[in-house]
Amino acid sequence: MTRKNILNLFLFIVTCALASLIYFSETKVTQLERLSNIDITSINKITIQHNNAETIVEKQDDDKWTINQPTNIDANNFRINSILKLINAPVHSQYTLDEIDLSRIGLGASSTSISFNENVIIFGTVNPATELRYVQFRNMVFTLEDVYFPLINSHFSTLVSLNLIPFNTKIIKLILVNQTISKNNNGLWQSNISITADNIARTIDSWQTTQAFGIHEYLKRDILGNVFVYTDKQQEPISYQITDVDPWLIIARPELGLEYHLNLEAYDQLITPQ
Numbered sequence: 001m002t003r004k005n006i007l008n009l010f011l012f013i014v015t016c017a018l019a020s021l022i023y024f025s026e027t028k029v030t031q032l033e034r035l036s037n038i039d040i041t042s043i044n045k046i047t048i049q050h051n052n053a054e055t056i057v058e059k060q061d062d063d064k065w066t067i068n069q070p071t072n073i074d075a076n077n078f079r080i081n082s083i084l085k086l087i088n089a090p091v092h093s094q095y096t097l098d099e100i101d102l103s104r105i106g107l108g109a110s111s112t113s114i115s116f117n118e119n120v121i122i123f124g125t126v127n128p129a130t131e132l133r134y135v136q137f138r139n140m141v142f143t144l145e146d147v148y149f150p151l152i153n154s155h156f157s158t159l160v161s162l163n164l165i166p167f168n169t170k171i172i173k174l175i176l177v178n179q180t181i182s183k184n185n186n187g188l189w190q191s192n193i194s195i196t197a198d199n200i201a202r203t204i205d206s207w208q209t210t211q212a213f214g215i216h217e218y219l220k221r222d223i224l225g226n227v228f229v230y231t232d233k234q235q236e237p238i239s240y241q242i243t244d245v246d247p248w249l250i251i252a253r254p255e256l257g258l259e260y261h262l263n264l265e266a267y268d269q270l271i272t273p274q
Contacts, residue, residue, distance in 0.1 A: 032090035037138055041082045047115040048152055055156040071256045074161035086117050086148045092132050095141045105134040114152050121150055157258050162211035171204055173230035178272045203273040212260035218252055230266045
């Protein structure tokens with residue numbers, strides 16, 4: 001197995017493990033009191049405050065989520081739904097604010113927090129003896145399984161949709177490294193190089209459906225090429241910089257502070273189809 005495949009497998013396992021931890025923490029302690037009985041479906045806005053940065057995620061009319069701060073982009077609905085479970089998380093212990101020293105457990109003005117609509121949860125430290133995390137909610141301090149904080153404590157890229165093209169958007173033109181693909185006057189796809197109609201269709205479909213295996217904070221690298229994706233929803237193209245091809249493909253959107261990591265096989269499908 002190649003190093004690339006091993007890494008991809010590792011990343012997949014980590015993601016599944018995190019989701020499983022949240023799921024099993026919900027099922028194995030069903031007899032415990034819940035942090036709240038707030039209906040998750042009533043939540044339409046999530047605000048995360050972390051390291052002096054604010055991330056705002058809002059639910060759309062189609063029940064999909066969009067990140068509106070620090071940039072505007074589709075959210076990863078699976079991860080948002082995992083975070084939403086925090087508001088109903090099982091509680092292992094609870095204290096009044098007078099019973100515990102807040103500063104000793106990392107609760108203060110600079111602490112990471114998340115708001116579900118107007119309901120604010122503030123994160124403290126982990127109790128080393130129990131491995132449970134302290135959180136403040138309303139006028140109480142609780143201890144919870146520490147399965148939510150890693151997503152909330154990360155760069156906002158962790159919550160971005162893995163898709164390359166916005167939801168419910170259609171491609172109308174591609175400017176790739178080796179060719180331009182567009183529609184002719186008859187509405188049929190064409191390229192300015194010799195390539196079959198099937199391969200053109202396959203390229204369009206690849207851009208519409210391919211997902212990155214990870215999205216990360218943008219890291220400045222040498223630009224190896226550019227790709228421009230025109231869609232039916234905006235006049236200006238989505239611009240990707242190709243910044244790495246070893247050991248995997250990285251295409252970046254510096255203006256958003258994001259970079260998309262894909263299997264290297266995607267290079268031939270997305271960047272230089274023949």
